[in-house]
Amino acid sequence: MDQPGRADGREYPVEWEADVVLRDGSTTHVRPIRPEDADALQRFQMAQSERSTYLRFFAALQRIPDRLLTQLVTVDHVRRVALVAVRPGADDDGASREDIVGVTRYDVTDDEPGRRTAEVAFNIADALQGQGLGSVLLEHIAAAARERGVHRFIAEVLPQNRAMLGVFREAGYDVEQHLDDGVVTVSVDLDPTDRSREVMADREHRTEARSMQGLLSARRVLLVGPTGAAGPASAVEDIDQLLVSRVREAYAADPGDTELLVLGDDVTWADLAQPGSTDSTVDLAVVAAPPDEVIDTVRRLRGTGAHGVVVLSAGWAETGPAGVARRRELLRTAHAEGMRVVGPASYGLLTNVPGARLRASLALTAPRPGRVGLFSQSAPTAVTAAETVKRRGLGLSTLVSAGHRADVSGNDVMQYWQDDPHTDVVCLYLETLGNPRKFSRIARRLALVKPVVVVVAGRHGSVVPPGHTVRATRAPRRMLDEVLRQSGVIRAENTHQLMDVAQVLAHQPLPTGGRVGILASSPSLAALVADAVAAAGLTVVGPPEPLSAGAPDDEIAAAVDALYGPDACDAVVVVSVPVVLPRTDAMARAVARAAARTGRTTVVSALGLHGMPDELAATVPEGLPGAGEEIRIPAFSTPEDAVWALGEVVRYARWRTQDHGSPVRPALREGVSDGVARTQARTLVGSLLGRHPDGVTLDQDAATELLACYGLRLWGSRSVRTPQEAVAAAQELGWPVALKIASPALRHRADLGGVRLDIADAEDLVEDAERMLAAASALLPAPDPVLEVQAMAPTGVACVVRSVEDELFGPVVSFGVAGDAVDLLDDVTHGVPPLTDVDVARMVRGVRAAPRLFGYQGAPAADVAALEDVLARVSVMAEDLPELASVELYPVAVAERGASVLHATIRLRPAERRTDALRRALPG
Numbered sequence: 001m002d003q004p005g006r007a008d009g010r011e012y013p014v015e016w017e018a019d020v021v022l023r024d025g026s027t028t029h030v031r032p033i034r035p036e037d038a039d040a041l042q043r044f045q046m047a048q049s050e051r052s053t054y055l056r057f058f059a060a061l062q063r064i065p066d067r068l069l070t071q072l073v074t075v076d077h078v079r080r081v082a083l084v085a086v087r088p089g090a091d092d093d094g095a096s097r098e099d100i101v102g103v104t105r106y107d108v109t110d111d112e113p114g115r116r117t118a119e120v121a122f123n124i125a126d127a128l129q130g131q132g133l134g135s136v137l138l139e140h141i142a143a144a145a146r147e148r149g150v151h152r153f154i155a156e157v158l159p160q161n162r163a164m165l166g167v168f169r170e171a172g173y174d175v176e177q178h179l180d181d182g183v184v185t186v187s188v189d190l191d192p193t194d195r196s197r198e199v200m201a202d203r204e205h206r207t208e209a210r211s212m213q214g215l216l217s218a219r220r221v222l223l224v225g226p227t228g229a230a231g232p233a234s235a236v237e238d239i240d241q242l243l244v245s246r247v248r249e250a251y252a253a254d255p256g257d258t259e260l261l262v263l264g265d266d267v268t269w270a271d272l273a274q275p276g277s278t279d280s281t282v283d284l285a286v287v288a289a290p291p292d293e294v295i296d297t298v299r300r301l302r303g304t305g306a307h308g309v310v311v312l313s314a315g316w317a318e319t320g321p322a323g324v325a326r327r328r329e330l331l332r333t334a335h336a337e338g339m340r341v342v343g344p345a346s347y348g349l350l351t352n353v354p355g356a357r358l359r360a361s362l363a364l365t366a367p368r369p370g371r372v373g374l375f376s377q378s379a380p381t382a383v384t385a386a387e388t389v390k391r392r393g394l395g396l397s398t399l400v401s402a403g404h405r406a407d408v409s410g411n412d413v414m415q416y417w418q419d420d421p422h423t424d425v426v427c428l429y430l431e432t433l434g435n436p437r438k439f440s441r442i443a444r445r446l447a448l449v450k451p452v453v454v455v456v457a458g459r460h461g462s463v464v465p466p467g468h469t470v471r472a473t474r475a476p477r478r479m480l481d482e483v484l485r486q487s488g489v490i491r492a493e494n495t496h497q498l499m500d501v502a503q504v505l506a507h508q509p510l511p512t513g514g515r516v517g518i519l520a521s522s523p524s525l526a527a528l529v530a531d532a533v534a535a536a537g538l539t540v541v542g543p544p545e546p547l548s549a550g551a552p553d554d555e556i557a558a559a560v561d562a563l564y565g566p567d568a569c570d571a572v573v574v575v576s577v578p579v580v581l582p583r584t585d586a587m588a589r590a591v592a593r594a595a596a597r598t599g600r601t602t603v604v605s606a607l608g609l610h611g612m613p614d615e616l617a618a619t620v621p622e623g624l625p626g627a628g629e630e631i632r633i634p635a636f637s638t639p640e641d642a643v644w645a646l647g648e649v650v651r652y653a654r655w656r657t658q659d660h661g662s663p664v665r666p667a668l669r670e671g672v673s674d675g676v677a678r679t680q681a682r683t684l685v686g687s688l689l690g691r692h693p694d695g696v697t698l699d700q701d702a703a704t705e706l707l708a709c710y711g712l713r714l715w716g717s718r719s720v721r722t723p724q725e726a727v728a729a730a731q732e733l734g735w736p737v738a739l740k741i742a743s744p745a746l747r748h749r750a751d752l753g754g755v756r757l758d759i760a761d762a763e764d765l766v767e768d769a770e771r772m773l774a775a776a777s778a779l780l781p782a783p784d785p786v787l788e789v790q791a792m793a794p795t796g797v798a799c800v801v802r803s804v805e806d807e808l809f810g811p812v813v814s815f816g817v818a819g820d821a822v823d824l825l826d827d828v829t830h831g832v833p834p835l836t837d838v839d840v841a842r843m844v845r846g847v848r849a850a851p852r853l854f855g856y857q858g859a860p861a862a863d864v865a866a867l868e869d870v871l872a873r874v875s876v877m878a879e880d881l882p883e884l885a886s887v888e889l890y891p892v893a894v895a896e897r898g899a900s901v902l903h904a905t906i907r908l909r910p911a912e913r914r915t916d917a918l919r920r921a922l923p924g
Contacts, residue, residue, distance in 0.1 A: 172196030214307030218284035243288035256357035311343030347382035347401035370395015392611030437916030503634035517569035536647030661838030796895030811878035
């Protein structure tokens with residue numbers, strides 16, 4: 001990546017650079033404009049059609065005058081900002097250059113505090129119009145504007161420029177437009193809305209899915225190995241040659257429906273450098289070579305039509321800083337050429353789509369075709385997962401190994417699988433989560449239509465595999481568990497559990513409830529299964545059906561029919577472990593036929609059966625839904641495995657049918673528009689950080705003002721140093737009052753004399769203040785203790801609401817019932833905004849001390865709705881303000897009516913870009 005430079009006295013904002021995916025699945029690079037772009041901008045303008053030029057400048061302008069050209073490429077990145085989309089090109093003599101394919105810019109026109117407005121304009125290359133580049137540039141210029149305190153865009157657009165009007169109208173922002181003197185003036189409020197987030201997510205989904213489709217539908221695959229041009233083959237090059245040999249061997253064993261071209265044997269670079277020639281077309285490249293050769297290969301693929309490159313070899317970020325730089329160069333080169341990167345250290349890609357089978361992998365044989373999509377990161381885990389799938393007879397639709405996950409990740413593949421008609425179940429084996437916020441958003445959307453089963457090997461952050469780049473995090477270890485729960489995915493601990501759950505999901509219908517019928521070959525097995533069912537949170541229905549060893553077929557059929565009777569149960573667990581007599585297939589046939597006939601979810605644990613055996617297969621009878629379809633019942637090694645997998649599937653089925661709520665929207669309060677005064681809040685934050693650029697802890701007045709922007713009232717207090725000042729403060733605030741030691745160490749410690757409540761007169765206040773000052777002097781190192789006098793709020797349950805901006809997770813909101821539950825037992829729930837009303841309710845009810853809020857031991861019930869409103873407002877504030885390093889509301893007194901915020905500690909610091917920013921961008 002380019003090093004920070006300067007333009008017109010301002011630092012070049014490297015953080016605004018990004019690689020993006022367009023509507024056709026190709027990629028391009030977006031960055032701030034630079035003065036040296038003058039020639040490229042002139043070429044861009046001269047290549048534009050007369051119509052495009054007129055729509056942009058309202059006049060014929062074939063060539064930009066020199067003075068205007070200098071002005072357009074010279075910006076300060078604050079009041080004047082311009083971004084360009086670029087792709088590699090070549091001069092007439094073949095020398096490489098960078099070509100501009102799109103431009104967007106804004107110029108501030110109104111500096112009114114809180115309503116800073118800028119005029120915005122766009123110009124898209126004719127060849128890329130209709131590919132969504134205008135929408136991408138709007139997202140990026142809007143994000144840059146918000147960082148610079150610009151809150152509104154205005155644009156003048158000719159009525160016939162319907163494409164640009166559509167970009168503004170369809171972006172999801174609040175837009176106003178009016179026609180005056182033949183020109184449409186568009187006004188765009190840049191505050192994100194639920195609709196703008198939804199639009200961005202939909203576009204991101206379509207483009208990333210299309211990008212993956214280009215890889216997984218490849219038909220002509222180019223295999224590139226090391227050239228050895230640098231000298232004698234090294235040990236690494238020997239490994240690369242072995243990788244190449246393995247791919248060729250795999251193609252010979254099972255070529256799929258693709259054509260393999262081996263560079264140097266079947267084709268040469270000269271053959272591939274003939275534009276328009278059929279022989280020059282390549283869909284996908286598979287490369288096993290040293291890093292410099294891989295990068296050179298990507299450059300040479302220009303013009304071949306390649307959608308991406310699978311890098312099998314290692315030697316990148318895991319080798320140290322130089323390797324990190326090489327990986328960055330690989331991504332920049334590939335994205336500039338419109339390609340995605342799978343790897344490095346990838347096991348490759350496999351698809352089993354009938355008539356379109358892809359074999360771009362090291363696997364000598366592919367798993368059988370099926371309805372499960374499997375994503376794994378490193379090659380070793382992919383090998384393990386693929387062999388486990390084959391051993392169990394579980395079919396796959398797709399296998400993707402991302403290796404070190406430099407570019408293509410599980411998020412990309414989930415986007416593809418959401419609409420893939422050949423995939424019904426998604427399984428992910430993850431070593432790291434580079435972007436938990438995006439993962440949660442995509443996985444939740446996918447899990448609503450298809451089950452997602454996930455193993456996260458490094459979820460505690462104790463080990464980061466070599467080659468993986470992961471942001472540091474200070475969030476509690478269970479935060480990742482909360483992200484997975486919030487996503488609606490099924491959490492597995494290992495590959496074994498992953499496959500257990502996948503077997504049930506791939507071949508059995510989702511259960512309609514948690515009532516479980518048991519068919520067991522002995523009472524002792526029945527008792528064991530019943531205990532496992534209860535431990536899984538399920539309910540045993542009736543006494544287990546007997547199935548004695550050696551029972552005749554008619555007895556087996558009668559027991560099975562009773563178990564599968566109408567409304568007898570929601571799921572069935574069958575366990576057959578004969579001690580003396582050999583197992584017969586009568587039980588398996590009867591259970592398989594009954595399951596196919598009734599559509600009831602069934603799992604089996606039987607001696608000699610494991611995976612997806614033929615003995616437990618049956619066809620749905622004619623006249624029933626799915627007639628003619630083969631149903632297979634998964635068989636497990638132990639009854640406990642069968643019940644655990646069934647329990648996870650039941651939990652997922654319940655989650656899928658639950659109301660997940662809607663994003664919290666604070667209600668109107670005290671004249672605050674839409675419940676939130678965002679513009680006022682951002683203006684205040686900007687002003688405070690302008691005076692304290694390294695960060696600041698807010699005093700009471702600033703904290704009160706910021707909280708008020710989000711409809712939160714901070715209970716008034718006065719700082720005092722003497723008993724006489726305390727009395728004066730109490731008379732101002734009104735009796736009765738509370739008295740507290742201001743030190744954070746003692747503020748909440750009534751047991752150490754740090755709090756006195758319900759003081760009704762001056763005499764008692766003077767006495768309490770003298771006693772408290774003496775205690776503070778004895779307990780605190782500060783020679784001059786400070787007290788706080790506060791009007792008494794309605795008594796209630798003391799709670800604590802916090803939010804911390806984490807580098808990996810972004811804002812992390814937490815809740816607990818104040819006291820020992822939080823301080824000693826860490827009885828706290830967490831959530832990652834944006835939260836829904838259901839998320840907020842779950843957080844409040846999820847702590848073990850929650851009964852105190854609902855009338856515990858005869859106490860009056862607290863106003864939980866008011867508490868949830870406070871928590872919701874904090875979550876919205878944390879989501880809105882990345883500058884909010886931390887906020888603690890402690891205590892929040894929740895009375896029978898209302899919730900009072902008695903103290904707030906708020907710290908601001910310069911904002912850092914979140915992992916899931918409000919703009920589309922690939923890893924870089």
